Amino acid sequence: MAEATWSVGRVAKRCGVKVSTLHFYEQKGLIKSWRNNGNQRRYKPEVLRRISIIKAAQKLGISLDEVKQAFLSLPDNRTPTTEDWQLLSTNWQQMLDARISYMQKLRDQLTGCIGCGCLSMNSCPLYNPDDILAAKGNGPVLLDQSSAQHQT
Template structure:
């Protein structure tokens, strides 16, 4: 199998941003959170490994599914620090989220099926609304408005 030139496996921030469809500032933000890593050249410029593109695709897809950056970080922490993550590594992470995503799908399906009734109900009840205050958790904090000043 032919070896890649080591210099070809590293990309400049602009290249990564363009290929991943994100702003360079997003790369810096992801890096500040520890979601991606870069190295510094002798000229103190950032470079990202080519596989960072896959990590960014994972981050963006997970965010679209409503997964928090904290949960994404926890998942990425399970990937090998050295070497490339394998298909098995990515599958293991996906399996961990299966139940959570299934539950979210059920909740969104219920909301979709009752949305027009819910919006039109006019109750404005923070104690009864299963969407704005499930199980009246805000009521545990005492009487009065809790979310709205």
């Protein structure tokens, strides 16, 4: 008996995405299909799990490149199993915790100084004579420095 396959339209409808989104995911190497004798795209039902993971990751701010790297880390680029998902989600949780910490620090300092050393604000609480913070790097060096400390 032949294995069940799904059309591109059925997958798109079931996943709540456009057909063009499926084509995009395929182009990025996140999902795969094949062509039947009538030259129509066909998918294995397990593609639904991959798309669900992609959509969940995107809602969390995880890039498609990060999702692709996670998928590539699986043996034979298989669809993640429950055990695979536990590992992927743990890794993503650590990354998200670092992002959340960074955003909380940014939120807390947003109305004051974000540590960039720009001296452009009239009441900047950061004393940065002669732009001494430039030696520590570009951008919000104090914010980046304290976030790096939280990650260790």
